[in-house]
Amino acid sequence: MIDQYKRSIDYMRISITDRCNLRCTYCMPEDVEKLEHDSIxxxxxxxxxxxSASTLGIRKIxxxxxxxxxxxxxxxxxxDIKAIPGIEYVTLTTNGVLLEEHVEELARIPLDGVNVSLDTLNPDTFRNITRRDEFLKVWNGLQKIIKSGIPTKINCVPxxxxxxxxxxxxxxxAVKLPVDVRFIEMMPIGYGKEFEPIKGEDIKSRIKEKYPNIISQKMRRGFGPAEYII
Known part of the structure; x- marks a missing residue:
């Protein structure tokens, strides 16, 4: 598909549920109203x-x-999605709580990539952010998915x-493990409006100060445009 700006559209995101087993303070309240099963x-x-999307040129989901x-x-x-003719890449974004128990199944597909949300390496901070005591499950799932060979990214909201x-x-x-680390600036919408974001330029400056020999470049890699620091 080609949009009105002459860009090729080959990527689609599908949200398969509104439910979550964490309650991150910037994302979801404790008393969120759940959709009925018939509504999804x-x-x-x-x-x-x-x-249908694959016939229109969608290749990545x-x-x-x-x-x-x-x-x-x-x-x-x-x-089943990966088996559809024309679909070349299927990836998953997860908070990692249930990841460990599904790694073997995901590797058999084989899944083309996993993004694991991880805002902290401190169990106490994790509990404060997510309102759940699940850090160890996330960390173990992350280690197991890395060992499986499935390309892995860590998403962090500063x-x-x-x-x-x-x-x-x-x-x-990203230096110690075979993973990409991606910092995602807090969006000033919903509950995110209550938090003061850390700008991308600030994070980039900190990284360059610690690693003065890095290279920063804007490029399209994977499913969207971003600035990569390597």
Whole structure:
């Protein structure tokens, strides 16, 4: 597909559930109202949409939520999407809580990539951000998915006064482990409006101060435009 700005559109995100097993302070309240099951797409409907999208030139599909892995048989759905003619890449964004128990299934698909949300390496800070005591599950899932060979990214949302002092430790995971680390600026919408963001230029300056020999370049890699520091 070509949009009105002559850009090729080959990527689609699909949210398969509104439910999540964490309650991150900038994202979801404790008392969020859940959609009824009849109000969300069935797997059959999702597959029909994906088949139609593939005929229009969609080649890459990312499965998101909520937390996708809380929905029953979500891994089978990913396998079914990957089997659609024309679909070349299927990836997953997850908070990692249930990741460890699904790694073997995801590797058998084989899934083309996993983005794990991780805002802190401190269990206490993790509990404060997510309002759940699940850091160890996320960390173990991250280690296991890395060992599986599935390309892995860590998504971190920088927050002033919350995880600000850890950002370079999180960035250093890209040096110590075979992962990409991506900092995503807090969006001033919804509950995110209550938090003071840390700007991308600030984070880039900190990284360059710690690693003066890095190269920064704007390029298209993967599913979208970003500035990569290598």
């Amino acid at each position: 797409l069935t797997y059959e409907e999702i597959l029909r949409i994906c088949r 990312k499965i998101t939520g909520g937390e996708p892995l809380v929905r029953k048989d979500s891994v089978k759905l990913m396998a 927050q002033k006064g919350v995880n600000e002092e850890e950002l370079m430790d999180i960035a250093e995971l």
